[in-house]
Amino acid sequence: MLSYGSFLFIGILLVLFVCLYYEISRRRRIHKRLKSLEAELAGSSQKLAAALQIIHQLQARLLQQEQLAGIGQLAAGIVHEINTPLAYVSNNMEILEKYFITLGTLSARYRAWRMTLGGTAEEMVREMEGLEKNLDLEYILRDIPDLLEDTNAGLQQINNIVREMRLFSRVDCQRSxxxxxxxxxxxxxxxxxxxxxxxxxxxxxxxxxxxxxxxxxxxxxxxxxxxxxxxxxxxxxxxxxxxxxxxxxxxxxxxxxxxxxxxxxxxxxxxxxxxxxxxxxxxxxxxxxxxxxxxxxxxxxxxxxxxxxxxxxxxxxxxxxxxxxxxxxxx
Ligand SMILES: Nc1ncnc2c1ncn2[C@@H]1O[C@H](COP(=O)(O)OP(=O)(O)O)[C@@H](O)[C@H]1O
Ligand SMILES: [Mg+2]
Incomplete structure (x- = not known):
């Protein structure tokens, strides 16, 4: 016969066993849930890493765009700056070309005279004077040094701008x-x-x-x-x-x-x-x-x-x- 004490003991053991069983199954459930959360988390962090990479790429692209915008502004400035000296340098070159044609004509004429040596000296002088007047030789000879000086200044200006830009273009290469x-x-x-x-x-x-x-x-x-x-x-x-x-x-x-x-x-x-x-x-x-x-x-x-x-x-x-x-x- 089991005594009351033994019943109590078995009862307590049973209760303990049931509690233990519940605790174990609760922990198993928690463990399982944790595992699935862990898997979810791994998936999410993978997605996050991918998103982060896209953000980094976008950021780099935007940064590049901003730099390009800056370079665009610069380019617009340079084009404008170079345009003015370039315009008058080419204009002067055109005039100089015409002057040289004129001078060529004149010197060809002188040479022809020298070859033939025909007519009196007086005739020759008169003809020469007429020719010089027609071709505006006085003006041309006065204008050539100015034109050359202006052209030189224009070229110097373009040269300065280009040198300036070299200083700038260090943006791209010099990082030290x-x-x-x-x-x-x-x-x-x-x-x-x-x-x-x-x-x-x-x-x-x-x-x-x-x-x-x-x-x-x-x-x-x-x-x-x-x-x-x-x-x-x-x-x-x-x-x-x-x-x-x-x-x-x-x-x-x-x-x-x-x-x-x-x-x-x-x-x-x-x-x-x-x-x-x-x-x-x-x-x-x-x-x-x-x-x-x-x-x-x-x-x-x-x-x-x-x-x-x-x-x-x-x-x-x-x-x-x-x-x-x-x-x-x-x-
Ligand atoms: N000199 C300024 N005067 C007034 N607002 C300015 C000035 N500089 C910057 N800001 C303000 O700061 C903002 C951010 O400038 P910035 O980073 O250069 O970008 P963005 O010029 O492309 O807008 C501008 O949009 C403008 O509102
Ligand atoms: Mg700005």
Whole structure:
């Protein structure tokens, strides 16, 4: 006969067994669920990785587009800049060609006279005088040196622009740190955008002597170009009246400062925190990608350990300030 105590014991054992059974099956269920969640997670993370890769590719493409847009702006500027000297150089060349034909005719005539030596000296002199008058020899001889001088100046101008562009094209090939003169960079950018600028904005320069900084020149040029083009667009966005763009540089201790200031539409306070975000733009599609300032931030802050700051009173003045270390070795 089993005692009450034994019943109780068996009862407790049974209860324990049932509890254990439930616990084991609950854990199995949880384990199974975990496994399926794990599989789901693996699938999701694979999808996420694929999406991330697409985003990276898109970002790279957009970055390239922004750079291309910059290069497009440059190209438009260069074409305009080269066009004027080229026009008068070719025009002068045409005139010079005619002059040479005239001179050729004259010298052929002289030569013919020399060969025949016919007629009196008086006759010859008269004929020569008539011929020189007809062909406007006096004028031609006076004009040739001027034409040649102008042509030379035009060619020199084209030469300068091409040299300037070589400096710029370092954007594509030179990625290493070098001694970079920010004043030269600014001058060169202003020359390049001069054609687009002329009717919209007067440029004021206050470039103080600054030391060459250690920088990737092409990248800093890209930032300066972004800032100048933004300033120009802000002036155009305000209305048809021409505006003012002021650029300045100075040194303070181990840093070189550069500001680009305009009196265009300005930036409302609520946008000040967003303008450096990729894709933030207030410009219509086709005019703005919203990448210029985010790329500039990357270049100045991350790659050159500098700072880019902005101040704006909408409708009055907007100022971008760059602060760049003269040397990079402390990083
Ligand atoms: N000088 C400026 N004056 C007024 N707004 C500016 C100026 N520079 C930048 N912004 C504002 O910052 C935004 C982002 O500039 P950016 O990154 O260069 O892109 P995008 O020029 O393609 O719009 C502009 O759309 C504009 O709203
Ligand atoms: Mg821009």
């Amino acid at each position: 740190f070098e001694r970079y003169d920010i004043n030269r960079g600014l001058e060169s950018i202003l020359r390049v955008v001069h054609a687009q600028m002329a009717s919209h904005a007067a440029v004021e320069k206050d470039l103080q002597p600054v030391p060459a900084i250690q920088a990737v020149g092409g990248e800093i040029n890209q930032v300066l170009l972004n800032l100048v083009i933004n300033a120009l667009q802000a002036i155009r966005g305000k209305g048809p009246e021409p505006g003012k763009i002021r650029v300045s540089t100075w040194q303070d201790g181990a840093f070189v400062y550069c500001t680009v200031e305009d009196n265009g539409i300005g930036i409302p306070e609520e946008n000040l925190n967003s303008i450096f975000n990729p894709f933030f733009t207030t410009k219509p599609v086709g005019q703005g990608t919203g990448l210029g300032l985010s790329i500039s931030y990357e270049i100045i802050v991350k790659r050159h350990h500098g700072e880019i700051m902005v101040e704006s009173i909408p409708g009055e003045v907007t100022k971008f300030i760059l602060r760049l270390p003269v040397t990079q070795n402390q990083h």
